[in-house]
Amino acid sequence: MIGLDQIKDIASSTPSKIVLLIIDGLGGLPHPQTGRTELESATTPNLDALAKDGICGLMDPVSPGITPGSAPGHLALFGYDPLRFMVGRGVLEALGIDFQFEERDVAARGNFCTVDGSGLVTDRRAGRISTQRCSQLCRMLDGLTIEGVTLFVLPVKEHRFVAVFRGEGLSSELSDSDPQQVGVEPKAVVPLSSGAAKAASIANEFVAKAKATLADQYPTNMVLLRGFSRYPQFPPMSEVYKLRAAAIAPYPMYRGLAKVVGMEVLPTGASIEEELATLAQNYDSYDYFFIHIKETDMAGEDGDFDRKARVIEEVDAALPRLIALDPDVIIVTGDHSTPALLKGHSWHPLPFLLRSRWCRPDGVEQFSERACSFGSMGRFPATDVMPLALANALKLKKFGA
Amino acid sequence: MIGLDQIKDIASSTPSKIVLLIIDGLGGLPHPQTGRTELESATTPNLDALAKDGICGLMDPVSPGITPGSAPGHLALFGYDPLRFMVGRGVLEALGIDFQFEERDVAARGNFCTVDGSGLVTDRRAGRISTQRCSQLCRMLDGLTIEGVTLFVLPVKEHRFVAVFRGEGLSSELSDSDPQQVGVEPKAVVPLSSGAAKAASIANEFVAKAKATLADQYPTNMVLLRGFSRYPQFPPMSEVYKLRAAAIAPYPMYRGLAKVVGMEVLPTGASIEEELATLAQNYDSYDYFFIHIKETDMAGEDGDFDRKARVIEEVDAALPRLIALDPDVIIVTGDHSTPALLKGHSWHPLPFLLRSRWCRPDGVEQFSERACSFGSMGRFPATDVMPLALANALKLKKFGA
Numbered sequence: 001m002i003g004l005d006q007i008k009d010i011a012s013s014t015p016s017k018i019v020l021l022i023i024d025g026l027g028g029l030p031h032p033q034t035g036r037t038e039l040e041s042a043t044t045p046n047l048d049a050l051a052k053d054g055i056c057g058l059m060d061p062v063s064p065g066i067t068p069g070s071a072p073g074h075l076a077l078f079g080y081d082p083l084r085f086m087v088g089r090g091v092l093e094a095l096g097i098d099f100q101f102e103e104r105d106v107a108a109r110g111n112f113c114t115v116d117g118s119g120l121v122t123d124r125r126a127g128r129i130s131t132q133r134c135s136q137l138c139r140m141l142d143g144l145t146i147e148g149v150t151l152f153v154l155p156v157k158e159h160r161f162v163a164v165f166r167g168e169g170l171s172s173e174l175s176d177s178d179p180q181q182v183g184v185e186p187k188a189v190v191p192l193s194s195g196a197a198k199a200a201s202i203a204n205e206f207v208a209k210a211k212a213t214l215a216d217q218y219p220t221n222m223v224l225l226r227g228f229s230r231y232p233q234f235p236p237m238s239e240v241y242k243l244r245a246a247a248i249a250p251y252p253m254y255r256g257l258a259k260v261v262g263m264e265v266l267p268t269g270a271s272i273e274e275e276l277a278t279l280a281q282n283y284d285s286y287d288y289f290f291i292h293i294k295e296t297d298m299a300g301e302d303g304d305f306d307r308k309a310r311v312i313e314e315v316d317a318a319l320p321r322l323i324a325l326d327p328d329v330i331i332v333t334g335d336h337s338t339p340a341l342l343k344g345h346s347w348h349p350l351p352f353l354l355r356s357r358w359c360r361p362d363g364v365e366q367f368s369e370r371a372c373s374f375g376s377m378g379r380f381p382a383t384d385v386m387p388l389a390l391a392n393a394l395k396l397k398k399f400g401a
Numbered sequence: 402m403i404g405l406d407q408i409k410d411i412a413s414s415t416p417s418k419i420v421l422l423i424i425d426g427l428g429g430l431p432h433p434q435t436g437r438t439e440l441e442s443a444t445t446p447n448l449d450a451l452a453k454d455g456i457c458g459l460m461d462p463v464s465p466g467i468t469p470g471s472a473p474g475h476l477a478l479f480g481y482d483p484l485r486f487m488v489g490r491g492v493l494e495a496l497g498i499d500f501q502f503e504e505r506d507v508a509a510r511g512n513f514c515t516v517d518g519s520g521l522v523t524d525r526r527a528g529r530i531s532t533q534r535c536s537q538l539c540r541m542l543d544g545l546t547i548e549g550v551t552l553f554v555l556p557v558k559e560h561r562f563v564a565v566f567r568g569e570g571l572s573s574e575l576s577d578s579d580p581q582q583v584g585v586e587p588k589a590v591v592p593l594s595s596g597a598a599k600a601a602s603i604a605n606e607f608v609a610k611a612k613a614t615l616a617d618q619y620p621t622n623m624v625l626l627r628g629f630s631r632y633p634q635f636p637p638m639s640e641v642y643k644l645r646a647a648a649i650a651p652y653p654m655y656r657g658l659a660k661v662v663g664m665e666v667l668p669t670g671a672s673i674e675e676e677l678a679t680l681a682q683n684y685d686s687y688d689y690f691f692i693h694i695k696e697t698d699m700a701g702e703d704g705d706f707d708r709k710a711r712v713i714e715e716v717d718a719a720l721p722r723l724i725a726l727d728p729d730v731i732i733v734t735g736d737h738s739t740p741a742l743l744k745g746h747s748w749h750p751l752p753f754l755l756r757s758r759w760c761r762p763d764g765v766e767q768f769s770e771r772a773c774s775f776g777s778m779g780r781f782p783a784t785d786v787m788p789l790a791l792a793n794a795l796k797l798k799k800f801g802a
Contacts, residue, residue: 002464002484010467057780358742360430360438360749362774376459376750376770378780387466391748398746399463400473400483401493401628 001081001383004240006399007390013242016328016393018288019279020385022077023315024070025297025338027350027369031305038296038305038340039351040368042312046319047353047367050330054355056364057377059385061336067347073335074257078290079241079386080234087260088172088229094162095256097154101231106172106199109227110153110161112137113186114219121182125159126220134161137220144209149202163206163225171196176226177207186224203228236262237288241390246282248275249292258290272318283325287393291322300338308340329356329392331385332367349379356392402482402784405641407800408791414643417729417794419689420680421786423478424716426698426739428751428770432706439697439706439741440752441769443713447720448754448768451731455756457765458778460786462737468748474736475658479691480642480787481635488661489573489630495563496657498555502565502632507573507600510628511554511562513538514587515620522583526560527621535562538621545610550603564607564626572597577627578608587625604629637663638689642791647683649676650693659691673719684726688794692723701739709741730757730793732786733768750780757793 028037061068061076062083071092072082087095090107099107112134114123129137134155141153141163149167156162173192179185189203203225210223237245239262247258250270258265264286268278275291282289293315299308322330330353337348351372353364362376373379390396429438462469462477463484472493473483488496491508500508513535515524530538535556542554542564550568557563574593580586590604604626611624638646640663648659651671659666665687669679676692683690694716700709723731731754738749752773754765763777774780791797 002467006484358430358747360770363771374775376774376780377465378459378774380465380780384465387464388748389466391466391468396466396468396748398468398470400470401488401490 001381002387004079004235007079007387008240010397010399011240011242011390012395012397014287014393014395016287016395017283018329018389018393019291019322019327019331020077020289020389021291021293021322021330021332022074023293023296023312023332023334025300025336025345026334027337027339027346027348028300028308029339029341029348037369038300038308039312040370042309042316044312044316044367046316046323047332048365050323050332050355051353051367051371052365053361054353055359055362055377056367056372056375057352058349058369058373058379059333059352059382060349060379061382063381064349065347067345068336069345070253070335071257074254075261076382077333077335077385078237078261079383080261081383085232085234087232087257089227090162090229091231092253093156093160094154094164095260096253097156097162098252098255099152099154099162099164102166103231104168104170105164105166106170106228106230107162107164108203108225110163111178111224112159112161112220113222113224115186115222119185121179121184121186121222121224123219124178124182124224128158129220131155131157133220134158137214137217140213141210144206144213146202146205146209151206165199165202165206167202170199170202172199172228172230174200174203174228177203178224178226186222189225232260234261238262241288241386242395243288244286245288245290246286247290247292248278249290250275251292251294254292254294263290272315276318276321279322280325296334297338300340301343303340303343305340329354329389331389333385352377354388354392358392358394402782403788405480405636408480408788409641411798411800412642412791413796413798415688415794415796417688417796418684419730419790419794420692420723420728420732421478421690421790422692422694422723422731422733423475424694424697424713424733424735426701426737426746427735428738428740428747428749429701429709430740430742430749438770439701439709440713441771443710443717445713445717445768447717447724448733449766451724451733451756452754452768452772453766454762455754456760456763456778457768457773457776458753459750459770459774459776459780460734460753460783461750461780462783464782465750466748468746469737470746471654471736472658475655476662477783478734478736478786479638479662480784481662482784486633486635488633488658490628491563491630492632493654493657494557494561495555495565496661497654498557498563499653499656500553500555500563500565503567504632505569505571506565506567507571507629507631508563508565509604509626511564512579512625513560513562513621514623514625516587516623520586522580522585522587522623522625524620525579525583525625529559530621532556532558534621535559538615538618541614542611545607545614547603547606547610552607566600566603566607568603571600571603573600573629573631575601575604575629578604579625579627587623590626633661635662639663642689642787643796644689645687646689646691647687648691648693649679650691651676652693652695655693655695664691673716674722677719677722680723681726697735698739701741702744704741704744706741730755730790732790734786753778753786755789755793759793759795
């Protein structure tokens with residue numbers, strides 16, 4: 001694939017507009033009774049019309065067979081090779097609660113867990129406590145003092161929390177304390193590079209103090225840490241693509257991912273109508289918009305086939321408002337599949353459509369997994385999307401003499 | 402993709418023949434009235450018959466969304482990854498005028514431009530002077546003396562010229578003097594590596610002497626240089642593929658590109674009939690032929706939809722002469738799209754056909770952008786073409802044990 005440096009050389013700023021609509025978890029699997037996926041079960045006249053006027057294909061976010069997390073799924077669509085540009089688990093969890101990172105921070109994902117009298121882990125999730133209980137426990141740990149760093153301990157959901165260590169000279173090259181099994185002791189955090197000794201000692205001090213603080217809080221009497229990471233320093237879209245890029249995303253994690261690649265995050269209401277109102281209000285100020293729809297993924301994760309189809313219909317019904325703005329390039333796809341039948345992210349490729357004045361319509365007349373497999377894009381990696389978007393917006397100069 | 406070293410290990414010389422017909426700028430966009438591209442508007446019974454007996458697909462010369470220059474477009478078809486094998490702008494311009502390179506030469510693309518009394522550029526193209534006037538000015542500069550090098554200043558077209566510095570120890574790692582904007586002074590040429598100081602000083606001396614020489618030649622009273630480059634040292638096709646490869650190309654730039662990969666360039670007339678006569682005359686002496694048709698691209702650049710379609714029909718009508726030679730492998734495609742609607746190179750993928758006794762026909766019955774999108778090659782990179790050609794000519798041994 002072409003590298004960001006090579007794209008940077010040929011990208012130029014123009015007034016043309018690109019809108020990327022990501023319907024989270026869009027791809028599905030056929031319902032056993034009907035043989036149709038969630039998307040194929042939904043009535044989507046507006047998406048079908050876009051497909052008919054555009055080019056279509058089946059897209060792999062990371063690589064065929066690979067189930068993407070939210071970060072790789074989105075980064076690929078923003079043109080950042082997800083096999084090279086990594087966002088650590090700790091950072092991703094912190095983005096998910098709108099944590100405001102400083103460059104020097106090191107973040108870890110934490111679990112409240114249960115240990116027995118000998119210190120062996122008996123439940124890695126402490127019985128999946130309530131988020132409210134998690135908040136209480138986090139407040140207890142957030143006040144701990146560790147020499148040389150400012151500590152943040154913040155609740156995420158159920159047993160999950162985020163620990164952020166803010167201080168100078170901290171490396172994130174640290175092993176997990178989470179042993180990923182029961183019946184053993186939590187591991188010591190070990191430095192994975194020569195410069196990481198200080199950070200390891202701080203992490204271990206935190207674990208020791210947390211253990212002491214939680215001693216009488218059975219079953220939440222210990223913590224496990226994993227995914228130590230720092231806020232990534234990726235080349236921003238403004239530099240690489242010469243774009244003024246804006247994100248319209250109601251959920252913190254996606255706002256955070258957008259910030260990681262240098263998008264401006266617009267305040268927005270959470271419904272598709274409110275998101276499209278945000279688009280209309282800000283339409284003149286940017287030339288690239290990422291719009292994120294979360295509810296499809298949530299319905300898929302819940303295994304609710306019909307609700308996922310219904311959400312897709314709601315998105316379709318709202319589209320005329322987007323289409324009326326007449327963006328030079330409209331792209332609709334997802335960041336990964338979430339088939340209701342699997343109740344989770346999956347590796348299945350995603351239906352994809354791109355409509356522009358300068359595309360060569362390929363005869364696909366419906367926006368569905370099956371119809372898109374006959375599109376002229378064929379089966380393709382998501383990292384192709386950004387160059388194609390820029391090309392169709394006439395923002396790329398010729399490559400090579 | 403498989404590397405040249407790996408191909409080299411399995412390629413063997415055989416008497417079988419491969420003909421690659423490059424119809425420059427072949428791909429197009431649908432005419433707004435008919436919905437058919439240039440190729441789809443042309444009557445092409447011979448190309449359709451080849452498609453029917455062959456395998457088809459949609460090909461990306463560089464990468465989806467990337468508009469190829471002529472060098473990347475051709476190098477990819479010759480099997481040289483265009484993201485790795487680069488030809489500089491200066492060299493390409495010089496190839497375009499049949500300049501005979503020595504290994505030590507450094508070439509730059511030049512513009513005659515206009516500067517005002519303060520030395521600020523007011524017109525980067527000096528009003529697009531005639532090629533005749535360009536020739537006069539080049540003769541004035543060609544005689545300049547620069548200690549330690551032989552200088553060549555040669556006209557290209559309108560305001561464009563080539564400057565070649567021939568001397569020992571010259572690096573081409575030099576910045577452009579062309580500021581790419583008006584209202585500023587031309588830049589000094591700066592060495593981009595430690596070994597390039599001598600070359601930078603020579604380039605700047607040339608610019609200073611050119612300025613003095615042109616002082617009273619308003620509006621052509623200054624020069625701008627860019628794309629300093631040396632003749633590339635690519636592994637030749639004879640070594641990598643064990644081919645005796647010949648180029649039949651009436652235009653200098655394409656002859657030059659063929660030479661860069663070690664093809665023998667055959668003298669030829671410019672019409673398709675004359676090119677095919679050249680093929681017939683030399684058929685026994687080579688086992689790979691690259692035939693280049695330029696007029697399709699020129700019609701596309703002119704925005705002349707109908708003329709482009711007509712040229713395609715002329716190529717089709719001449720094909721029986723090629724087919725009668727019964728090459729083991731016939732490939733027809735382009736080096737990039739040049740839709741008449743865009744009046745220039747574009748990123749759109751190209752229709753591709755390969756016919757051989759050993760291919761597995763895929764049901765495509767017409768040679769067009771749309772029909773090829775249903776071919777068994779799917780959407781694929783141009784660097785796959787050469788291995789496929791060799792395979793279908795039974796010139797490749799098994800890879801790996």
